[in-house]
């Protein structure tokens with residue numbers, strides 16, 4: 474077993490099994506952000522390799538120690554698809570879909586979280602730092618502290634933390650709060666999420682909170698202060714800029730426009746196919762604009778990339794059926810031989826193609842009903858090196874706190890959404906430029922590396938340590 478000064482614990486390892494038998498790095502922003510820290514401090518990453526029922530020995534890739542956690546098919550069903558994605562995910566996204574509370578799922582969640590904590594406890598060097606990621610692993614901080622009180626423990630929550638009235642539905646609400654409070658720093662996307670968490674702690678556990686500090690009583694009668702604070706995540710902006718500058722990708726953007734019949738305006742949506750993303754609201758608004766003749770199918774096309782997600786969870790199967798029915802109806806009513814209303818793609822594309830799409834799109838529609846941050850909004854902005862294009866952004870996405878120069882919408886207000894889409898379609902180039910420059914400045918000045926630096930220095934401060942890699 475490796476002994477690492479810095480350990481990341483996430484549901485997934487940052488690599489995918491490639492068909493030729495090796496490992497391919499998955500290109501997420503998190504890996505990019507943590508790579509420098511990983512290299513400097515002999516980092517290790519604990520996570521699931523993505524395939525059930527396989528035991529894989531720890532191995533090294535890209536200068537990182539990878540420590541696979543094996544999950545059985547039953548673990549995947551109960552801990553991952555069940556408790557994580559059918560209880561916590563809908564509850565934390567304001568019950569857009571109904572959460573299901575099943576004791577069997579909870580028991581599996583506890584057991585699997587314990588296994589992740591044990592693996593991290595074995596991997597971490599004396600006095601090391603462990604950074605736990607996301608809602609699948611909310612109990613890991615507590616289990617890990619019990620096993621290894623010498624460690625400094627951080628936790629980052631990528632999704633929203635709901636208001637107390639909703640959170641209190643959770644039959645295991647106390648245990649989850651106690652799990653999270655095992656961390657020294659608990660990071661959230663928005664100030665509001667951190668506030669919701671602190672309120673739940675006050676109401677459920679009766680612990681005292683002051684500004685961002687929470688006093689956590691210890692067994693020996695002393696107290697420890699945990700920090701619950703917003704650290705909005707971002708993207709690796711320079712890599713998007715570099716892709717957008719590539720001539721082949723710019724040529725591809727032109728080609729996409731031609732393939733769509735050179736419409737005057739391309740509207741774009743890019744989401745995992747998830748009920749939180751407001752894909753149906755977006756389509757309803759667009760369908761009505763066609764119906765009202767405020768837009769013409771010859772002039773305006775909506776491209777919707779809906780990448781496959783959680784396909785074995787029932788609610789996602791239903792959502793897919795509903796969306797595909799809506800697309801079929803709208804296209805059936807408005808398509809002409811040469812033009813389509815909605816070009817719907819239930820596929821995942823390489824990053825190069827995504828950036829070509831961002832460059833081809835005049836208007837980016839991010840209409841999430843609830844979203845921790847929404848990185849697509851930031852990727853679109855970073856890619857617009859021409860300072861053109863309009864971002865329509867839901868106020869219920871975390872990104873709205875930073876991207877105030879976008880056109881902010883309430884996606885539940887279909888009339889308002891329709892009017893905002895029209896405003897985006899008709900926006901003069903000068904106004905586009907002014908808004909886009911300001912949006913791009915924010916994303917460039919606060920990229921994913923700043924995010925991880927800020928989180929890790931807060932963590933170092935709480936424990937009075939020197940910080941990882943220093």
Ligand code: GDG
Nearest residue numbers: 631706744745780820821822823824844845846847848849
């Ligand atoms: C969670 C929170 C928070 C999508 N389709 C393709 C593709 N993508 C990429 C996007 C983007 C990422 O997936 C999606 O990130 P989001 O932030 O939009 O949403 P979630 O997946 O729900 O992520 C969210 C995030 O965690 C980080 O903290 O912002 O609120 O829900 O990077 O570009 N990428 C490629 N092909 C696709 O077809 N290559």
